[in-house]
Amino acid sequence: MATSTLASKATTDRTARDTSGPVGQGRRIGSHVVLVILAVYFVVPLWWLAVASTKTNSGLFAGDALWFGSDFALWDNVTGLFTHQGGIYWTWFRNSFVYAVAGGVGATVLSVLAGYGLAKYRFRGRSVFFALLLGSVMVPMTALVIPTFVLLSGMGLLNTMWAVILPSLLSPVGVYLVRVYAQDAVPEEVLDAGRVDGAGELRLFFQVVLPLLRPAIVTVLLLTTVATWNNFFLPLAVLRDPNLLPVTVGIYNWQALSNAGAGGEQVWNLIVTGSFLSVVPLVAAFLSLQKYWQGGLSLGSVR
Amino acid sequence: MSLSKSAAAPAAARPTSKIASRRQRWGYVYVAPFAAVFTVFLVLPLGYALWMSLHNKGIATAGRSVFVGADNYVKAFTDPVFLEGLWRVLRFVLVMVPVQIVVALVAALLLDTLATRLSRATRLLIFVPYAIPAVIGALMWGFLYSPRFGPAQDVFGLLGLTAPNFLSSANIFGSLVNIVTWQWVGYYMIIIYAALRSIDPSVYEAAVLDGADGRQIALRIKVPMISSSMVMIVVFALIGTLQFFTEPQVLRSSAQGAIPSDYTPNMYAFATAFNYSQFNYASTLAFALGFLVFVGSYVFLFLTRKQSGLK
Numbered sequence: 001m002a003t004s005t006l007a008s009k010a011t012t013d014r015t016a017r018d019t020s021g022p023v024g025q026g027r028r029i030g031s032h033v034v035l036v037i038l039a040v041y042f043v044v045p046l047w048w049l050a051v052a053s054t055k056t057n058s059g060l061f062a063g064d065a066l067w068f069g070s071d072f073a074l075w076d077n078v079t080g081l082f083t084h085q086g087g088i089y090w091t092w093f094r095n096s097f098v099y100a101v102a103g104g105v106g107a108t109v110l111s112v113l114a115g116y117g118l119a120k121y122r123f124r125g126r127s128v129f130f131a132l133l134l135g136s137v138m139v140p141m142t143a144l145v146i147p148t149f150v151l152l153s154g155m156g157l158l159n160t161m162w163a164v165i166l167p168s169l170l171s172p173v174g175v176y177l178v179r180v181y182a183q184d185a186v187p188e189e190v191l192d193a194g195r196v197d198g199a200g201e202l203r204l205f206f207q208v209v210l211p212l213l214r215p216a217i218v219t220v221l222l223l224t225t226v227a228t229w230n231n232f233f234l235p236l237a238v239l240r241d242p243n244l245l246p247v248t249v250g251i252y253n254w255q256a257l258s259n260a261g262a263g264g265e266q267v268w269n270l271i272v273t274g275s276f277l278s279v280v281p282l283v284a285a286f287l288s289l290q291k292y293w294q295g296g297l298s299l300g301s302v303r
Numbered sequence: 304m305s306l307s308k309s310a311a312a313p314a315a316a317r318p319t320s321k322i323a324s325r326r327q328r329w330g331y332v333y334v335a336p337f338a339a340v341f342t343v344f345l346v347l348p349l350g351y352a353l354w355m356s357l358h359n360k361g362i363a364t365a366g367r368s369v370f371v372g373a374d375n376y377v378k379a380f381t382d383p384v385f386l387e388g389l390w391r392v393l394r395f396v397l398v399m400v401p402v403q404i405v406v407a408l409v410a411a412l413l414l415d416t417l418a419t420r421l422s423r424a425t426r427l428l429i430f431v432p433y434a435i436p437a438v439i440g441a442l443m444w445g446f447l448y449s450p451r452f453g454p455a456q457d458v459f460g461l462l463g464l465t466a467p468n469f470l471s472s473a474n475i476f477g478s479l480v481n482i483v484t485w486q487w488v489g490y491y492m493i494i495i496y497a498a499l500r501s502i503d504p505s506v507y508e509a510a511v512l513d514g515a516d517g518r519q520i521a522l523r524i525k526v527p528m529i530s531s532s533m534v535m536i537v538v539f540a541l542i543g544t545l546q547f548f549t550e551p552q553v554l555r556s557s558a559q560g561a562i563p564s565d566y567t568p569n570m571y572a573f574a575t576a577f578n579y580s581q582f583n584y585a586s587t588l589a590f591a592l593g594f595l596v597f598v599g600s601y602v603f604l605f606l607t608r609k610q611s612g613l614k
Contacts, residue, residue, distance in 0.1 A: 027517060031413045035425045038410055042429050042485065045443050048454065052446070065447075065454035110337040117333025126330060129338070136345055138538070138600045140546040142569050143593030146576045146585050147348035147355065167344045175337060201329045230436040232549045233569075237577065248438040252553055255442055259556035272446070275439045282434040287427070 046279075053077060053276035057269040077273035084267060089274050091243055092250035096229055096278070098161065099246055103168030104225030111171050111220050115178025116209055120186060130179070136172045142233050149237050163238040164246070168228045174220040181216035182209075218292045229282060247278045349593075356587035368583075375587035385588060388568040389595070392547050399480050400540045404533070406484060407491035412521045414492075415499040426496065430489035437486060441553035444482045445470075449557060470558035478558075482550050487543070491536045498532040499525055534611035538600050545596045548573070568592045 044066070051068055052060060056076070059069040081089040117123075118130055148167055152158045157166070186209055194204045210217070232248050239245055245253070251274050258266045356375050358368040379385050414426050432440060446452045448469035455466035469478045502525065510520050526533070548569040555562045564578070565571035568588060576585035604611065 028417070031417055032419070032421060034409070035413055035417070035422060038406075039425045039428045042432060042489065045440075045447060045485065046431065046435075048447060049443050052452075060452055065452060065457060110340060113333045114337035117330045121327045121330025121333065123327045123330035123334075129334065133341075135597075136341070138542065138597050139345070139349070140542055140593050140596045142546040142548055143352070143589045143596070144345065144348045146572060146582065146589045147352035148344060149576070150355070150582060150586075151343075151348055151351060166340075169340045170344045172341075172345075195326075201326065205333075226434065230438075232436070232438050232552075233573075237573070248436050251442065252438050255445075255553070256556040259559075268452075271442070275442055279435050279439055282436075283431055286431070286434045290427070 049272065049276050049279070053269075053273040055269060055272075057266070060268050060272065073269065074273065077269050078277070080267075080270050081274055081277075084270055088242060089247070089250065089270070092245050092247040093278065095161070095244060096246040096248070097281075099164050099168065099231070099235075100225050100229040102161075102165045103228035103231075104221055106165070106169045107171040107174055107224040107228075108217060108221045110169055111174030111178050111224075112210075112213060112217055114175045115180075115216075116182050116186070116205070116213065118175070118179045119182035120188075120191065133172050133175055137176060145233050145237050148234070152238055158238055159240050159244065161244060164228075164231070164235050167234060168224075168231065171220070171224050171227075174224055177220055177223075178213065178216050182213060185212050185216070215292075218289075222289070222292070226282065247274070251275055251278070349590075352586040352590045352593075355583050356590050359583050361581075361583075375584055376591065378584070379587050379591050384565045384571055385568060385591075388565060388571050389592075392545050392567050394476075395480070395547060396541060396544045398476075399483055399544055400537060402480060403484050403488055403491060403540055404536060407488045407495055407536070408526070408533075410488070410492045411495035411499055412525065414496055415525070416517060416521075426492075429492055432486050432488075433490045433493075435486070437549040438553050440486045441482055441550040444478070444485070445554050445557035448478055470554070470561055472561040475554070475558055475561040479547075479550055479554065482554075483544070487540070491540070494532055494536055495529060498529040502528050530607075530610035534604070534607045537607075538603060541600055541603060542596055545599065546592070 048066055051066065054072050054074040054077075055069045056071055056073045059071055059073065063069050081087065118126060118133075144167070149158070152163050157163050190208060190212075191204060194208055199207070229246075230248065231246070232252070235246050235249050236252070239249065242250070242253075251271055254267060254271050254274070258268060258271060357370060357372060359371045359375070360366065360368045410425075410429055414422050435443075447454065450456065450466070450468060450470075453466075453469075455469065459466040467474055469475075506524060506528075507520055510524055515523070546569050547567045551562050551566045552570060552573075555564070555566075564574045569592065572585045572588040572592065575581050575588060
């Protein structure tokens with residue numbers, strides 16, 4: 001309201017500070033200019049990716065990098081992804097999907113159970129476990145990759161899908177978020193009332209607790225799915241079979257080959273189009289699920 | 304379960320009957336699946352890394368693991384490659400973390416004072432890179448930096464300048480800072496923005512009456528009130544930067560020669576394990592790095608315990 005009245009003032013001295021509101025007219029224009037610059041900075045690389053995915057392999061080197069070329073080759077490139085190396089790109093795409101869903105859903109289930117258990121039950125060893133959990137948030141996950149590789153090799157799980165999925169189930173941050181959220185979102189009185197009515201602990205969990213935890217569940221699901229979809233170090237280390245790679249490692253390999261190799265191995269158009277297609281699902285998910293994550297991602301900052 | 308134990312836990316002042324105390328054991332059922340994964344994929348690898356770092360195995364030991372005490376650690380902390388990598392990620396921390404925090408804070412403060420359609424769209428656009436995998440982000444910037452593909456020459460040409468080679472040894476540091484900033488500012492911005500939104504606006508009214516302008520309100524009132532979120536973000540950025548791996552690893556093949564395979568401690572550990580099959584020494588490097596990250600973030604949290612509210 002205050003902003004619209006300010007905006008309706010036709011002329012305002014740029015240097016004068018409007019003390020009736022926190023934002024003056026000149027400052028408002030300045031703020032918008034800064035915002036536009038920021039928006040351009042964050043969008044231009046993605047714009048480039050979208051435009052470049054419509055170009056042929058040679059078209060990428062010619063003409064204006066930030067505008068469409070003479071040929072619109074997006075469909076040719078997509079077809080190319082189906083034929084190059086027997087369409088292995090789509091195998092990678094499917095693998096990424098499997099890893100993200102299995103890792104994301106699995107990690108969320110474990111986090112919700114553990115977070116709720118830590119928040120609402122006072123069992124022996126609870127404080128020790130919670131302290132361990134808090135400490136583990138500060139353990140860099142990449143420090144675990146090399147010993148995990150050796151362990152998985154001992155279990156005979158190396159070079160299987162399990163090698164990526166099982167370690168992805170670990171999300172200390174997820175447990176922490178649910179535990180913090182459940183503390184206040186699930187009142188003791190509601191649980192006690194349910195118990196008086198004769199509901200068992202499991203029935204309470206499914207019928208009373210889960211609906212109350214929904215915002216935390218969506219947030220943890222989003223965080224863990226993104227983390228698994230984006231994972232690179234772990235699959236790079238534990239997978240050798242090209243047919244098991246997620247799209248991130250697969251495209252990385254194509255790029256390394258194209259940079260090192262000559263003529264026929266250079267598939268820049270496929271790398272660019274493959275990269276573009278691989279970011280579409282998550283970007284679409286984020287744009288369509290706005291109202292869930294915008295509140296949810298800040299859970300960790302609310303004590 | 305003893306009464307004194309449960310009384311020590313917060314909010315456990317309720318009367319505890321025998322049935323109630325038996326019910327508390329359900330906690331084990333809920334925590335057990337996570338505890339199993341936690342043990343197998345966190346405690347066990349850490350313990351195993353420690354064990355491996357204290358042993359050596361190779362041709363010299365006839366393929367058997369031999370206890371060598373702290374030898375590997377002495378080797379690591381006198382290894383110029385490891386030390387140089389540590390120093391490099393430390394410099395990344397000193398540059399990258401403040402840059403990201405400042406950009407995210409400025410964006411969030413601007414977005415907090417504006418409620419226009421443009422500001423809503425901007426908020427979304429700044430956040431989108433978070434949904435892009437780091438590999439794809441680094442790859443994309445690799446193209447944009449490239450003198451062969453990139454628009455840099457066109458853009459600089461407009462101003463009558465020659466574009467610098469972003470992928471040269473001299474410029475690669477800044478180029479990497481830019482990639483990570485692009486990728487993560489949106490996430491930090493959203494956290495700060497949400498914290499700002501949770502401040503009761505009546506707090507500002509008194510300040511406005513006293514004649515405070517937007518900048519004073521931002522710096523004197525808003526920033527101190529969101530200090531716990533700021534501390535959390537710095538810890539995230541700190542931990543992420545010290546384990547720097549994906550971006551330099553991906554950019555390596557585009558920036559011919561500018562990024563050696565041991566550019567960061569994590570890349571060095573990876574190369575030691577998978578190019579040279581020295582798993583004992585690689586575990587030492589990984590464990591040493593993990594330990595330093597842990598201690599670093601712990602010390603930071605300790606120093607800022609007043610701001611973060613963690614005591």
